[in-house]
Amino acid sequence: MTTTELSWIATTLTAARPRAVAALLRYFRDLDTAEEGFQEASLRALRHWPDQGPPDDPLAWLILVGRNAALDELRRRHRHDPLPEGDDGDADTGLDPDLAAQLDQSHYRDDVLRLLFVCCHPALPLAQQIALALRIVSGLSVSEIARAFLVGERAMEQRITRAKQRVAAAGLPFDAPGARERGERLAAVGAVVYLLFNEGYAASGGTAHVRAALCEEAIRLARLLCELFPDEPEPAGLCALLLLQHARADARLDADGMVVLLEDQDRTRWHCAAIDEGLALLDAALRQRRIGPYQLQAAIAATHARAPCAADTDWAEIDRLYAGLERLQPSPVVTLNRAVAVAKVRGPEAALAMVETLAQPLSAYFHFHGLRGGLLTQLGRAEDARRAFADALALARTAAEAAHIRLLIDRLDTGGDGTSSNTPHAKDARCSIPS
Template structure:
């Protein structure tokens, strides 16, 4: 896909549009997704040779529709249902909307597809996995890493989720009003996970996957335009903008990680910072408080500080306490511990970390040991900090994070005579 300029990003962005067109036309989610994946593979191999078509969306829809029709014909033929096979013909015109309607139609389709993937017949983990696959364009391997499960297990989960949606008779339309709030929460969580995977890739040689962060922001903007008064939708969008604004300063020319406290804040994307701050400021004054809004408010305080030492840590501690009360989570505790350490000292932060050793969700996660190492270093216990940095490096599969953690440990190694 990289052989075409921006090809991978383009195919990731077009995939949900193509899938939505096929599901609306044929009504078979499982077969439609398989056909879309075949069309994307065809594009990745043909476009670098033949050139990108004038209308990539129509090209993908046509190819995917042909693959899907062939598959349905084959299935029906095997059941000796020739009469229905004869009715399965390709449309004379592309399924893509007219150019002047395309953007609005695409946004509507994407929103409906997001809700479809979060169908109530699925378990929450399956809802998240299917949305990441069908709308976010993550591979099965990437989703498996995010869930800390083997790839074959995730492939089976995705297959079962598609089959369950088909068995439930789900239609390609917005869910009933009484279901929307619960399904919206899942949609926002999925977009949050997608953004996090892009901002700090769980594995591989690159720290960032800008295609994923951009896609998460794009999809969240779509949801925000559809639900402009929802505080948590606005809060999530503001959070993404404020965090992504740091990306230019987060790595050195060699790709190594630069922690927040050491970043050159003049390199932050001020346009994104300003947009995120304005959005969360308006939202906090008009909407019911929620976890994404609190996280965005914390990110806004970091964005307001011209230097790390100017950060309003006491206010951040208060916001983390509110967040811990509203949505207790081990990752929140980690960040809360760092904030407390900046105000009350590293020992107070280390005390907050102690219960996490017994939390199965985090006890084996590298971030717990990395945060502990940082606080131990602040406390002057270099030997314990070095051991924690090294242990954290063993647990992460991200090469930039490994290098950073090994580097921190090396700085604390006493000079040998």
């Protein structure tokens, strides 16, 4: 199997997973069975697609093969229990044309959003709702979800296991919730869509051929949330934020796969259509005068998008917006992001004072050490900066992130103690944090 074939199949499986698992869950009404069915279908795709070519509808193929594989497994476990009428358990004999045609219509198109609301059941603690949805719906690994929550893998694995056990023990319904229940679960569903996008965005360096699918799926779900809740400003703010962030995707890496900081990006490569859509959604949301966290984050991204060049960025406005976000939704990561704006407005010493207070909660966070190293470099503290960059390097999640940090360390070594004429400018010395 060639690298190109593997890449295409990986992309297809990543994009298909949410809808396929949702459809299988609707059929079996059991989380583990739905996951196992999709995993088996994926293995069979890896075996058959390189030789036989892709099916006309890969998603329908995965759903049907996953369904039949799961039925076959259930038959082995319960040999005396009759299978549903019409199911023979043969997963590889081809697709039923009538069923494939039905699946190709709108039969499964909104299953993912329905499944998100099912996973975000109030019987589960909020953290378990979001973790379960990210695992079941989005297929993120335990380590990826743990990084999103800034906790250890073991703790996250236990959290997801407990959530599954609660779902099974409580017999929670897998039917689509009504309008009132959807409203009650909106915040949790929005958080899942946000974290799904963040995982794709953060991991796109070096694996863009796979992770772009996560970003695009998150944007699709955010658009559906806007349609489902037209009178709520936060879904529109969320969708605007994702569009404005994703608009920069093509400019984030150079031809060699190296990270390009926001202020160094070629803005002609930003996607104007996505920016225009995001700005229109944000303006509509702000007119409702019910400000929420997603609207504030979208407003920060919009400030960058509206600047003709990096030098025209209104950093004072970004500082003000982050201050509002800190009041509305305080977190160490929000404060860390605000420090970037503070460095621009009030200088690196003021920003470093903010960053140093975050050492304990963000000790395992790549961007904390990267930004701290950049600020220390600007202040001429080369040895301290080198240690901070070394900590960041140990936490790099992608080859592009690691290469960027090594470049900063090399420049420190070239510039001696950071006081010579070769001292890197702030734009070179700090690690970019998505804004």
